[in-house]
Amino acid sequence: MVYLTRKIEFSASHLYHNPALSADENRRIFGKCNNPHGHGHNYTLEVTVAGEPDPVTGMVLDLKELKVILEREIMQRMDHRFLNYEVPELKDQIPTCENIARAIWKLLEPKITQGRLHKVRLYESPDIFAECYRNGASQP
Amino acid sequence: MSNDLKIVFGRRYRFAASHRLHSDQLTAEQNFRVYGKCNNPYGHGHNYVVEISVSGTVHPATGMIVNLVDLDEFVQRQVIEPFDHKSLNHDVPAFHATVPTTENLCKEIYQRLKHFPLAKLERVRIEETSNNAFEYAGEEMRDRMAVR
Numbered sequence: 597m598v599y600l601t602r603k604i605e606f607s608a609s610h611l612y613h614n615p616a617l618s619a620d621e622n623r624r625i626f627g628k629c630n631n632p633h634g635h636g637h638n639y640t641l642e643v644t645v646a647g648e649p650d651p652v653t654g655m656v657l658d659l660k661e662l663k664v665i666l667e668r669e670i671m672q673r674m675d676h677r678f679l680n681y682e683v684p685e686l687k688d689q690i691p692t693c694e695n696i697a698r699a700i701w702k703l704l705e706p707k708i709t710q711g712r713l714h715k716v717r718l719y720e721s722p723d724i725f726a727e728c729y730r731n732g733a734s735q736p
Numbered sequence: 737m738s739n740d741l742k743i744v745f746g747r748r749y750r751f752a753a754s755h756r757l758h759s760d761q762l763t764a765e766q767n768f769r770v771y772g773k774c775n776n777p778y779g780h781g782h783n784y785v786v787e788i789s790v791s792g793t794v795h796p797a798t799g800m801i802v803n804l805v806d807l808d809e810f811v812q813r814q815v816i817e818p819f820d821h822k823s824l825n826h827d828v829p830a831f832h833a834t835v836p837t838t839e840n841l842c843k844e845i846y847q848r849l850k851h852f853p854l855a856k857l858e859r860v861r862i863e864e865t866s867n868n869a870f871e872y873a874g875e876e877m878r879d880r881m882a883v884r
Contacts, residue, residue, distance in 0.1 A: 612799070614797055614798070616797065617797070625798055625803065627805070689799055690798060691799070692794075692799035693745070694743050694794045694799060694800060694801055695794060695799045697743065698741060698743055698794070701741060717746075723747060723748040724747055724748075724804065725745075725746045726743060726744060726745050726746065727743070727744040727746065728743050728744075729742055730740060730741065730742065731740045731741065733742070
């Protein structure tokens with residue numbers, strides 16, 4: 597099995613607020629991430645696909661094709677957007693790294709038909725990230 | 737089904753510390769041959785980057801596996817305070833009898849963090865320099881690696 601990873605970057609804004617909680621609780625749990633008009637990050641997304649290289653092309657999948665999928669499914673949806681208001685896949689969720697990574701997994705998994713989606717790692721900043729993969733999946 | 741998806745939260749921390757690689761079980765010559773300049777008598781330092789990964793349920797109310805304020809506090813107390821601007825050989829009891837290689841440092845930090853009560857520790861990755869990285873995921877790692 598070979599694992600290949602492609603990286604993309606997008607910029608987006610978000611805020612953390614749970615309407616079921618009081619203003620005080622929101623502030624206590626989410627801190628400055630609860631500021632009412634939101635804030636933004638440069639997100640870095642690493643998408644890892646696993647598979648056996650095709651005997652003719654030597655590729656697990658054509659990186660050009662993965663680039664097109666990421667452009668269509670992720671960049672067009674999330675880049676320069678306010679995640680809470682403009683991305684339906686995150687509706688009624690707090691757009692934390694964990695939830696965005698899971699939403700990205702769900703968007704990409706059905707679209708990757710050569711090889712299979714192995715892991716999604718989303719950095720909100722160089723020091724904070726979340727990963728999503730199948731339970732029991734081998735590392736890396 | 738999203739139940740079979742695993743979500744991991746990761747966070748990177750930094751500390752600066754000195755160490756000297758020297759084994760009492762080896763002669764002076766052997767120590768120098770094995771550890772080279774890392775065996776110089778008064779030690780040397782690194783800016784360590786420690787990446788901590790934890791897993792668990794993403795709580796619907798918060799969207800989080802763990803509030804990073806709680807993780808930060810725990811790591812600060814268990815790792816950063818005892819290690820930052822210290823000599824690993826002299827100031828960390830675990831390294832009085834064990835060579836403070838970054839392999840062993842991974843295992844020591846894993847031991848210190850594995851009882852974090854709010855999420856499951858998945859792995860510890862340490863970058864000793866930007867060119868050297870080490871990872872430890874407990875002894876289950878062997879079984880997980882074997883799945884591949």
